[in-house]
Amino acid sequence: MKRIMILAGLLALTGCATKSGLYEWGGYDALLYQSYKEPAGAQKNMQTLAAHIEALEKSGKRVAPGLHADLGTMLLQAGDKAGALSNFRRERELWPESAVLMDAMIKNLDNTNLQGSRS
């Protein structure tokens, strides 16, 4: 009974949210939640997000605000500076509102280039 009500509630919420849905999120919020809850799975969640974004880009769909940037930060935290950089640049390209933050992130990366990665 409890499960059914939760399920129904979730379905209804999803129904409401997708009626005028602007973006395909690919479970971005749930992936982030899981990574905060169980950091051991963060790497796998990052890969799932990366695959979702890649699929959207391939099909020419607009990637939702923040997805490239947060993937970039996750890649940076995993030590992949080149991956981080290309994602920050793509976020800036797609979303002009992100320019100040993305420029700062890119500049910061350029300055620390070839130094050890932060964990």
Next chain:
Amino acid sequence: MKRLGLICTSLLVLLAGCAAPPVVKTDMSKFEAAKPRSILVVPATNKSVEVDAPNYLLTTLTVPLAEKGFYVFPVHTAKTVLEQEGLYEGEQIHKQPPEQLAKLFGADAVLYVTINQWDAKYVVLSTTVTVDFDYRLVGKDGTELWRANKRMQYTPQNNNGLLGAAIAAAIERAKPNYIPLTQMANNDVFVYGPTAIPNGPYSAKVQ
């Protein structure tokens, strides 16, 4: 079959909830005058005893605001940048001048949330899960554009007798699921309730 009926009924009830028109609308004149395009969501101030609540809440705010048509700054990136500035706790972050935060990120508005309650209480064979949030949106010039409060409660029901009720309550108490409740609270204040905010620049209804 009985289950299917139940699902349909609860779906209808919930859908009806979505469609219900707002009764008394909040004054949106400051919001409309500021016309924010982008919203920076910063980690919440936590008055609950659950230390992880601000992180969990943070993951639920992007989707409803972006679907309203706003550019929402990447929450994980913003949190990381703030930590690099030495700002780890929501309470500290909320004490910073909003103008300064907005400038640092290039944001038009900053969303502050305070978690008043985030708990699961066990009282005689039932567990009640409660979330209670204060939401506040401040423009880049420091003007408050909008505010709202939302409290959501959930008590799992069980009709399988005393033992069933006790088990259901124990399960919910051991592993309460706050996220659906939090999502409902967010959707209610931003999208469906009387405090619903205007559409942002990327909304299909604006373009």
